[in-house]
Amino acid sequence: MAEILASPGRAARLLRIGQLWLPMALVVAVLFGVSGGLLWDVGLNYEGLSGGAASKIHPSTYMLVLLFAWAAFASGDIIGYLVHVGRRRPASVFLLAAAALMFAHIAARAAPGLAGTIDTNLGPPLMVLLLADFDERSKQRIEITIHVLMTANALMGLGEFFSGYLVFPYRFDGAVFPTDTRSTALQGHPLVNAAVGCAYLLSLLAGGGPSLPKLMRLPMMALQFASLVTFGGRTAIVVSLTLGSIYALTRLHRMLRRGRVPLLGAAAGIFLLTFLPLAIGGMAASGFFDALLLRFQSDGGSANARVQMFDLFAQLPLRDLMIGPDASLVDSLRRVIGLEWGIENPIMRSALYNGIIMTGLWAVAIVLFIVELVRFSRPGVMLPVIGFSILLNTSESIGGKTTMLTKFAVMMLCLFPLALRRTAEVRAPGNDGTRDLRPADRARP
Template sequence: MTARGQGTPHSSAAFGPAAPSTSLVRLRLPFAGPLVQKMMAIYIVLLFIVSANVLDLIGYDYSSIGGSPITKIHVSTYFIVLLFGVFVVTYPQKGDLARYYLATKLGSLFFLCASVFAVVNIVADGRNGFGMFFDTDLHLFLCAMLLPFVSPDNMDRLERFLHWFFFANALLAVIELAIGFNIFPLITYSPDGMTTVEPRATAFLSHPLHAATITCVYIVSLLCGAGTALRQNLRMPMIGLQCAALLAFGGRTAFLLTAVIMAGMLAWTLLRAAAGMKLSRTALIVWFTIIPIGIAAVAVLASIGAFDQMFDRFTEDGGSARTRWIMVPLLLSFNWGDMLWGAHTDYVRSQVYSFGLEWGVENPFIQMSVFQGVVVASMIMLGVLLLIWEAYRRMTWKAIFPIAVFLFLCNTFGSFAGRFFTFAIFLVVISALFRKPDAPRDWVS
């Protein structure tokens, strides 16, 4: 209560200084300049089109065991480091930029600090995973710091690019499945030095599991109504094409999860119709058309053997399912000190080989815990969640569904416990598809 009394109204002038307050004006930052916007477009092309398989095909030696350490870092990582440097140097309000980051990106800064701590731990003890810092951690951090400064017009262009990209990516995957030949083949290097060519389709997304994960995220995003640049009459055909691409990629978990989600949405639609709730007539026609067409498509694909490769993955998966059973006993085989802070590299490798997991551990948290300790793994995972939360606050609420799908799928294989720039691809996809319609178009939100 003030001296004016409880019932005394304030004058309109009392609120005058509040609107143009310095704290509010300080956050009304301009978007990045034209040069940075153009460089960001080049970065997007490098990230989505120039996959690890393309680099290996042209002799960059990105995935091979041998070769120069310089080539073990993706070209898009080099470029985004340069891009961020140019952005900071050319940005006109550097002081306000630092305040903006401190006000909105503390979680991302924590993630960077956790990543640097992990690198120090790796270098000091000679552990594995040094390349993870650049392509997974540093790359993701810089991407999260730059995306808010992409102008709305360029975000509109980015969304249209993503729809065309996923169309071309799915079409290429289906063609690769049909002809039995990969345009950009994935060469796998075994621990004993043997090389094998991955029989599953890869298209533009480097690895079948990475491709299946991102494709599943895109399907869920379209089912949630995201991606307004895609016409409504093209939405269901695009979803059907992406489902066919999932079949070509051979990602079992992503394929089953997509089927469960679509069946759940269909059941919910039928339940609402039975309860007499108002429903779109077009939506009902589309869903009821999908059922017979889907059954016929599955029957035709099964008759030509399109599901044979995926069924083989269920019955003989190269030990992947066995890995998920024994990776926890592997972690528990260490004493408390080694479990928390990481054991010596030679001892870790001997334990991994003794458990028959030389091909890798099928969970990012456990894999990081085995090689670097639970403390480092927990810090990295917490930083990842905080970074995602900060990105989510700038999106519509429905973005929680593809985020949950992505995190679930990432926990079914090594994912971001290794070189995993696919995380940056995911961040770009959901940031473009789930933009808030009421976000200001003249300054950074």
């Protein structure tokens, strides 16, 4: 038994046989279902400044670290296991290295944001490394978990909208913003809800989620789109409509060129063309879109903030910008300029607080990480990737503390799963128990 555990390749098979899907499903449930507002209700100030340092890290991140450590120890050869997963997902390892360097850089300068670095940059690569050895059946079970959680999130957002009561409102050090009436649902912050909901909606539109019955796909997409209105997701709605329309027209064009139009699909399209205007008119008459229209009319200075943030760079020396300015100085300049609500772009935000050099390394790591997600996902994944990438750059998003990228990673890998036989390595006796998958092996079942 000890000889079996000593081989990282065989250990990976044991981990699959060991049904890691159940603890991973629990991690996903906490990731999507536990917000800062819920943590505040149980006595943890996750999103504020006061409180212990341990409370500033999301429980799902702790769970991912423990699960990865368990997988490494269960292999019987920790170093061999790390080499094994590193070879399979090098971009994820690179993101881990960049996160470690950023953590050390922030700690050396005694700057704020250590917990943000851990939550934002540690969870996504660990999630990908763990899912690398999951088979299709295990990913299918996690996929079902995601469907249930996203449906509950959308229904909860609609319920909060119509009732006017927020179950877990977004808080900062316990303070609720009375002027912000947007739904918070399970994700906590309206912008996180909008970004994750948009990515999920585009994934369903592009054919993601193979376990979802075809008859449920259209109602699920309609539910998610309605929830975007309750979250006040202006950009998410525009991105969903724009990319969704382009994708739908492209598919329709291909279908007409082939000369094969499904009768059921044509009937459904005619029904929607007749019913949709009536539904939109009824919702508008009932005041469903009033809150969203108010957001477009008065965005609270959000658009102006995206212009004013460039003024900060002109007021800081080049040397400080390269290695990272003093955080207290940046905060003071933000208040003077009128950017109390934050710097609404992750790259700009990171450059101002962590320096251009460190931000450049981190940005490259993020791009390579997303490319790796695309490589190990089925065709169709590019639609949600493009939509999510646009939304990331319209707010602070991954420039601060968030679990958005972890949520996106697990959605892409489980909603667009590749067959394990196409991505797994073929085991053979050797120094480390593994060898690369050869082209001839790819066609074998």
